Amino acid sequence: MKVTEHIRNAQGNTLFSFEILPPLKGDNVQSIYNTIDNLIEFNPAFIDVTYHREEYLYLEKPNGLLEKKVVRKRPGTVGICAAIQSKYKVDAIPHILCGGFDKEDTENFLIDLDFLGIDNVLALRGDAIKSEIYFRPERNGHNFAHELVTQIQSMNDGQYLDDYLENCNPTSFDIGVAAYPEKHMEAASLQQDVLYLKQKVEAGADYIVTQMFFDNDKYFQFVDKCRASGIEVPIIPGLKPIATKGQLSMIPHRFKVDLPDDLVVEIIKCKDNQAVKQVGIEWSIQQCKELKAKGVPALHFYSMGKSDNIKTVAQAIF
Numbered sequence: 557m558k559v560t561e562h563i564r565n566a567q568g569n570t571l572f573s574f575e576i577l578p579p580l581k582g583d584n585v586q587s588i589y590n591t592i593d594n595l596i597e598f599n600p601a602f603i604d605v606t607y608h609r610e611e612y613l614y615l616e617k618p619n620g621l622l623e624k625k626v627v628r629k630r631p632g633t634v635g636i637c638a639a640i641q642s643k644y645k646v647d648a649i650p651h652i653l654c655g656g657f658d659k660e661d662t663e664n665f666l667i668d669l670d671f672l673g674i675d676n677v678l679a680l681r682g683d684a685i686k687s688e689i690y691f692r693p694e695r696n697g698h699n700f701a702h703e704l705v706t707q708i709q710s711m712n713d714g715q716y717l718d719d720y721l722e723n724c725n726p727t728s729f730d731i732g733v734a735a736y737p738e739k740h741m742e743a744a745s746l747q748q749d750v751l752y753l754k755q756k757v758e759a760g761a762d763y764i765v766t767q768m769f770f771d772n773d774k775y776f777q778f779v780d781k782c783r784a785s786g787i788e789v790p791i792i793p794g795l796k797p798i799a800t801k802g803q804l805s806m807i808p809h810r811f812k813v814d815l816p817d818d819l820v821v822e823i824i825k826c827k828d829n830q831a832v833k834q835v836g837i838e839w840s841i842q843q844c845k846e847l848k849a850k851g852v853p854a855l856h857f858y859s860m861g862k863s864d865n866i867k868t869v870a871q872a873i874f
């Protein structure tokens with residue numbers, strides 16, 4: 557079922573959902589099942605599965621020259637989505653990127669998803685690969701997520717890339733896109749970022765999922781800005797309970813979000829990560845209570861391989 561149908565059917569009640577990462581190449585799928593088994597009692601409406609593009613490694617050879625090696629550390633997004641839908645009967649949402657895909661790859665990827673009975677996709681540009689500063693699209697690929705949304709929407713309208721194909725089966729994907737209450741790191745201003753977000757919605761996006769945030773006011777102000785700009789689709793908040801002291805620097809660095817002073821002070825006072833985890837859970841519960849009271853469509857958790865703290869938060873909320 558589509559995300560927007562889940563939201564409609566919930567009639568104002570807040571849904572529970574979460575995101576998982578495919579295992580590292582070589583690991584088996586059991587860690588994913590353990591995460592889902594831990595959270596399934598809260599009836600997730602959908603489970604997102606991230607997509608990880610290739611990275612370049614430069615290995616020094618005995619003669620001193622560098623050898624470029626292309627590696628994909630976390631393949632398996634589509635397989636895991638199919639496995640989740642078959643094992644748990646829960647809608648799985650594969651993330652799909654502009655980066656690393658040309659338009660033909662995108663079309664073929666979407667055909668696979670359609671055949672597998674997947675009803676939703678989260679359409680993203682993706683980051684620059686680690687060895688580059690700026691994002692570079694594939695030749696005949698997409699520069700920005702709104703272009704990818706346009707391609708998916710065209711397939712939903714029965715229009716494939718090849719003009720000679722006749723009577724194409726229209727796909728029927730609900731299309732999600734990403735948003736950043738504290739601004740995307742490359743955006744010149746939050747207002748401009750919102751205007752580009754609107755472009756994604758006008759291209760066909762049905763709903764929005766936000767980057768994690770730790771200060772609800774930032775989310776509420778962002779939603780107000782979006783509504784004032786004419787964006788009307790559901791805006792699902794993304795949440796992450798802090799679990800380690802290391803995340804005090806890792807989260808701002810990797811996700812370009814701020815942590816509120818009160819939270820930082822409490823975490824710095826903690827003697828060990830067990831205590832940090834407890835502070836993170838309590839903070840997240842307060843965030844979720846307020847968001848739910850304000851009627852957000854879903855509380856969407858970034859599991860990043862850890863589900864025990866999300867379980868404790870969910871027990872307090874659902």
Ligand SMILES: Cc1cc2nc3c(=O)[nH]c(=O)nc-3n(C[C@H](O)[C@H](O)[C@H](O)COP(=O)(O)OP(=O)(O)OC[C@H]3O[C@@H](n4cnc5c(N)ncnc54)[C@H](O)[C@@H]3O)c2cc1C
Nearest residue numbers: 606607651680681682683700701734740742743749752767
């Ligand atoms: C919910 C969520 C899930 C994610 N999942 C994944 C994942 O699975 N795999 C992964 O690799 N990454 C993932 N990411 C990270 C995401 O790929 C990066 O944040 C990426 O840098 C931006 O992707 P986007 O789709 O928001 O890009 P876009 O919407 O294309 O925006 C990228 C930048 O370009 C600007 N921009 C947009 N349109 C235009 C335009 N027309 N002209 C000029 N500038 C423009 C925007 O303001 C922004 O600064 C996720 C992020 C979120 C919030």
